[in-house]
Amino acid sequence: MTEKNEMLPKMWQVLFVLGGFLVLAxxxxxxxxxVQLALFGGWFLAFAVGKSMGMAYADMEKAAIKGIANGMNAILILLTVGALIGTWISGGIVPSFIYYGLQTIHPSIFLLATLLITSITSLTTGTSWGSAGTAGIAMMGIGAGLGMPPALTAGAVLSGAYFGDKLSPVSDSTILTATMSNVDVIDHVKAMIPVTVPAYVITSIAFTIVGFRYSDGAADLSQVETVMGSISTIFNVNLFSLIPMALIIALLVMKKPAIPVIAFGAFLGVVWGVVFQGLPATVALTTAWAQIPQDTGLEFIDNILSRGGMASMLGSLVIIIFGLGFGGLLGEIGVLKKLTRVLLDKWVTNAGTASVATIITGFFGNFFGSGMYVALILTPKIMSEKIDELGLDRRVLSRNSEFGSTLTSGMVPWSDNGVYMAGILGVSTLEYLPFMWLAFSCIIISIIYGFTNRFLYDSVMKES
Structure with missing residues (x-):
């Protein structure tokens, strides 16, 4: 490493950047x-500290641009998913799914069904974004019709979506975490199972218990008929409208490239809009950019059916761009490394504190780096030396890096996942945060295992 890369800021400089950003936010x-302007303002706090350390502005600017470039895939997916949602609503695909869901799913099992459906979708496709943008948004519509609190439904969607994203061997986040931790992908997945299975059982029971509250009249069942009637009046509801969703999920399961597949799904939405909804081709195509406002007479269902289109993602896009650039700057001036080194040197002395430190580092990556991939790359790099020093298995590192980075990514309002999930589901990050029960369960169980020396695989990995 060069002298420049070894240079780290003083703690007062770290606090100046991070504290200043939090105050602005x-x-x-x-x-x-x-929060867009707060993130952009954070750039200049980082520039100021970098200059005081003798860094060249050109190098810092390149770091910000590189940070944005590292998240370009997420940016393109965000825009493409916006087009997909817009055309799938106007084409009657999402409304038909909501209609048939209201017909078949009873309120008492709705939350459990939401968890299971999004879990299966994410596990088979390996993408939380794809799961939330397809099955997730449809379940939000069904939940609205059943009178479920949107934040609670979003919690079930996110619990299922992240379950598959971190556990599927075809997930990019799973592969990246294993690679950065120098662990085989399948070994990484196996190491997460002892934590994830009990956490999933706890989450399923919790959503089932809460769901039964809505089986005794808490949900307005008369409203279901009203919603179904409004949908069938505005849209031509038919079973053919479920074909695009099944086809796109199948293509994602086959590991076809996400952006072309989702774009193809948006194209199918245009075709369905013309063929089944009688829309002029230009109008159907326009919904890929901006959705046609719907008026069912029910505000909560209008909010679902008036969503989508690339234009609806532009505010989220700016947050992600500024956030990724800010994360790149923090990495360049050494803020995150300095912060974690202070924590590591002082109190990480065993498997329990190492587990806590790894998860916190992943959260810091999302909170200050504004991106899941930033967290997934930084966490193993920062923690690997300490994990080896303590004689712990690298699978403990990969497992906790996944929990700290992937599962907390949707908890930060300005991170790529937090922005995406809030925009797609129509529920603010801080509203759905208390109901991300799978994430909290996994983190708690993993920390307990660390302090009780369970599932640490102390010697196995050293031989492999």
Whole structure:
């Protein structure tokens, strides 16, 4: 490593950047200005610290651009999913799924069904974004019709979506975490099972218990007929409309490239809009950019059916761009490394504290780096030396890096996942956060295992 890369900021400089950013975020969000400008303002706090350390502005600018480039795949998927949702709503695909879901799913099992459906979708496709953008948004519509609190439904969607994203051997986040931790992908998945299975059981029981609350009249069942009637009046509801969803999920399961597959799904939405909804071709195509506002007379269902289109993603896009650039700058000036080194040197002395530190580092990667991939790359790099020093298996590192990075990515309002999930599901990050029960269960169980020396695989990996 070069001398420049070894140079780290002082703690007061770290606090100046991170504390200054948090102050800006609080002021701007509470004033209704939005977090975009706070993230952009954070760039200049980082520039100031970098210059005080003798860094060249050109190098810092390149670091910000590189940070944005590292998240370009997420940016393109975000726009493509926006087009897919827009055409799938106008083409009657999502409305038909909601209609038939309201016919078949009873309120008492709805939350459990949401968890299972999104889990299967994400496990087979390996993508939480694809799961939330297809099955997830449809389940949000069904939940609205059943009178479920949107934040609670979103919690079930996210629990299922992240279950498959981190456990599927075809997930890019799973592969990246294993690679960065120098662990075989299948060994990495196996190491997560002892934590994930009990956490999933706990989550399933919790959503089932809460779901039964809505089987005794808490949900307005008369509203279901009203919603179904409104949907069938505006849209031509038919079983053929479920074909695109099944086809796109099948293509993702076959590991076809996500962006072309999702774009093809958006094209099918245009075709379905023309053929089954009688829309002019130009109007159907326009919904890929901006959705046609719907008026069913029910505000909560209008909010679902008026969603989508690339234009609806532009605000989220700016947050991701500024956030990724800010994360790149923090990496360049050494803020994250300095912060974690201070924590590691002082109190990481055993498997339990190492588990906590790894998960916290992953969360810091999302909180200050604004991107799941930033967290997944930084966490193993920062923690690997300490894990080896303690004689722990690298699978403990990969497992906790996954939990700290993937499972907390949707908890940060300005991270790529937090922005995406809030925009897709129509529920703010802080509203659905308390109901991300799978994430909390996995993190707690993993920390317990660390302090009780369970499932640490102390000697196996050293031989492989």
């Amino acid at each position: 609080f002021i701007f969000i509470s004033s209704g200005i939005g």
